[in-house]
Amino acid sequence: MTSIRNVQNTHISEQLRQLHGALIDIVSVMNRPQRDEAMVRAAGIALDRALFPLLVGIERLGPIGVVEMADRVGRDHTTVSRQVAKLESLGLIERKGNATDRRVREATITAKGKAMTDLVDAAREKMARAIFASWDERDFEELVRLMRKFADDMKRDVSGDD
Amino acid sequence: MTSIRNVQNTHISEQLRQLHGALIDIVSVMNRPQRDEAMVRAAGIALDRALFPLLVGIERLGPIGVVEMADRVGRDHTTVSRQVAKLESLGLIERKGNATDRRVREATITAKGKAMTDLVDAAREKMARAIFASWDERDFEELVRLMRKFADDMKRDVSGDD
DNA sequence: CCTCAATATGTGTATTGTGCACATAATAGG
DNA sequence: CCTATTATGTGCACAATACACATATTGAGG
Numbered sequence: 001m002t003s004i005r006n007v008q009n010t011h012i013s014e015q016l017r018q019l020h021g022a023l024i025d026i027v028s029v030m031n032r033p034q035r036d037e038a039m040v041r042a043a044g045i046a047l048d049r050a051l052f053p054l055l056v057g058i059e060r061l062g063p064i065g066v067v068e069m070a071d072r073v074g075r076d077h078t079t080v081s082r083q084v085a086k087l088e089s090l091g092l093i094e095r096k097g098n099a100t101d102r103r104v105r106e107a108t109i110t111a112k113g114k115a116m117t118d119l120v121d122a123a124r125e126k127m128a129r130a131i132f133a134s135w136d137e138r139d140f141e142e143l144v145r146l147m148r149k150f151a152d153d154m155k156r157d158v159s160g161d162d
Numbered sequence: 163m164t165s166i167r168n169v170q171n172t173h174i175s176e177q178l179r180q181l182h183g184a185l186i187d188i189v190s191v192m193n194r195p196q197r198d199e200a201m202v203r204a205a206g207i208a209l210d211r212a213l214f215p216l217l218v219g220i221e222r223l224g225p226i227g228v229v230e231m232a233d234r235v236g237r238d239h240t241t242v243s244r245q246v247a248k249l250e251s252l253g254l255i256e257r258k259g260n261a262t263d264r265r266v267r268e269a270t271i272t273a274k275g276k277a278m279t280d281l282v283d284a285a286r287e288k289m290a291r292a293i294f295a296s297w298d299e300r301d302f303e304e305l306v307r308l309m310r311k312f313a314d315d316m317k318r319d320v321s322g323d324d
Numbered sequence: 325c326c327t328c329a330a331t332a333t334g335t336g337t338a339t340t341g342t343g344c345a346c347a348t349a350a351t352a353g354g
Numbered sequence: 355c356c357t358a359t360t361a362t363g364t365g366c367a368c369a370a371t372a373c374a375c376a377t378a379t380t381g382a383g384g
Binding site: 228229230243244247265266267 | 331332333334335342
């Protein structure tokens with residue numbers, strides 16, 4: 001192995017560590033005393049901390065079953081089963097059996113639930129616009145493109161050899 | 163407001179939604195049955211699920227106090243206090259009072275703890291290299307740069323008006 | 325120098341969240 | 355048809371978490 005190659009490898013390792021650090025910071029901010037929850041609470045609605053990611057996920061990915069959702073959030077399917085049931089009883093989502101596979105009971109967001117995620121989305125967008133206000137357009141577009149690409153390749157890789 | 167401006171605003175909103183979607187996917191993968199934990203478990207060591215993010219955080223950010231760490235992970239400081247105490251009793255971190263402020267007991271990773279995070283880091287780097295194998299160098303460098311910038315601006319913004 | 329609000333850490337205790345063992349229903353493939 | 359696999363769900367014990375409260379220290383004013 002040439003020393004040039006070593007340098008490059010070292011450089012990539014450093015870059016990867018940088019990237020991981022940035023991801024930690026981002027997740028850290030997203031974890032803050034649950035900004036979303038605080039938001040909604042301020043709007044007069046209360047929702048258990050644990051239910052929020054699920055509601056958002058169902059809005060984004062629905063109709064979606066319990067198992068797939070559990071895989072997404074990294075929790076046991078029984079845990080998610082209970083939480084989804086709670087969201088249903090609150091009228092924030094509804095479920096109906098899938099036509100072709102009657103084992104799955106797909107969850108979809110209701111108007112009431114959507115009203116809630118819309119509030120949160122608006123708050124998030126406002127925050128995001130503040131963050132990107134000082135960015136030039138090229139960088140912004142590039143971030144979106146590369147982040148999307150990264151997420152896709154990550155998913156592909158994980159499902160591939162796992 | 164001109165219609166051109168509307169189009170731009172709509173475009174940005176779409177981009178932001180894209181970005182948020184990508185972030186959800188990324189966090190989703192990072193949440194998988196705790197890849198890290200599974201890794202370490204495979205290496206013969208067992209560590210409570212909840213302790214892992216803290217150990218990694220202390221390795222990255224240490225020396226660091228309980229309150230700041232709690233802020234990072236979005237948990238109550240009392241919860242983190244107990245978890246850090248557990249990490250200490252396991253010999254994975256150590257703590258010493260800060261010289262100038264004797265209220266804080268800063269946590270630092272030990273050799274034993276470092277050995278553990280090194281294992282995980284190696285696994286993560288391997289995974290990351292697989293993901294980026296098909297990327298051209300420019301895109302990769304740009305992703306790192308922009309992600310770091312994004313994380314920094316995000317932090318700045320949050321601490322600013324919160 | 326003294327007082328008091330603010331900050332960092334920690335303990336007791338009740339509640340919530342979570343996973344495992346297990347069960348049922350439906351599907352898919354010999 | 356059987357049988358292995360998959361999706362969902364319940365009972366239960368335990369882990370994780372937050373709230374109320376306590377102690378020690380700091381720092382800013384008076």
